[in-house]
Amino acid sequence: MNRTGLCAITSCVVLLACESRQPPGLDASHHYAASKMVATRASDLVWNDLGLIPGVTIAVLSGNPGEPGHYVVRLKFPPNTRMPAHWHPRAEYATILSGTLLLAMGEKEDLAAMQPYTAGSFLVVPPRMPHYGKSEDEVIFELSGPGPYEVVFVNPADDPRKK
Numbered sequence: 106m107n108r109t110g111l112c113a114i115t116s117c118v119v120l121l122a123c124e125s126r127q128p129p130g131l132d133a134s135h136h137y138a139a140s141k142m143v144a145t146r147a148s149d150l151v152w153n154d155l156g157l158i159p160g161v162t163i164a165v166l167s168g169n170p171g172e173p174g175h176y177v178v179r180l181k182f183p184p185n186t187r188m189p190a191h192w193h194p195r196a197e198y199a200t201i202l203s204g205t206l207l208l209a210m211g212e213k214e215d216l217a218a219m220q221p222y223t224a225g226s227f228l229v230v231p232p233r234m235p236h237y238g239k240s241e242d243e244v245i246f247e248l249s250g251p252g253p254y255e256v257v258f259v260n261p262a263d264d265p266r267k268k
Contacts, residue, residue: 143167152181157256157265160186166247170254177249182206182240189263190214190237193230197250201226204244210236212259235259 143166150164160183168176179202182188190212207219208228212235219238222228230236248254258264 150179155180158182158186158188159265168252170252172252174252175249176252176254177247178254179245179247182244184240184242186240186244188238190235190259191256191263192233192235192259193250193257194255195232195251197230197248197254199228199230199249200247201228202245202247205241206238206244206246207241208236208238210234 145166150166152162152164155161155163162181164179164181166177166179168174170176170178182204201222201224203224206222206226208222209215209218209220211218214237221241261267
């Protein structure tokens with residue numbers, strides 16, 4: 106086989122390996138369709154109380170995290186803010202924009218298991234995977250995924266909505 110033929114076969118194998126792994130019957134456009142351009146300058150962000158973890162604020166960049174469809178938000182955690190063990194029914198995608206987030210997977214919180222994620226770090230948390238964390242300093246991260254966004258605490262006593 107000549108070099109051109111080998112390159113063509115290699116390219117096909119790479120394309121097949123990168124092919125979408127989305128389950129049959131789901132249309133990605135359902136979650137990611139945009140009907141208009143959205144552009145927001147950092148200075149124009151409107152930060153509101155998240156209403157879940159004291160001191161944590163949220164800025165909605167696109168979509169509505171409380172409804173079906175794709176959303177993009179930013180969350181700001183004050184220093185030393187604890188995120189008790191929790192999970193989400195749908196995947197979440199996070200990029201740390203500033204600060205250091207300590208994070209670990211599991212239902213039982215273990216400080217020694219937490220790993221530091223600094224600006225530029227990217228995380229994908231699959232649906233129903235328990236995780237917990239703590240902000241080391243002020244942390245801002247961008248979170249996106251298919252809505253509605255929901256939080257289920259592993260220990261119901263940690264849920265501030267029930268206090």
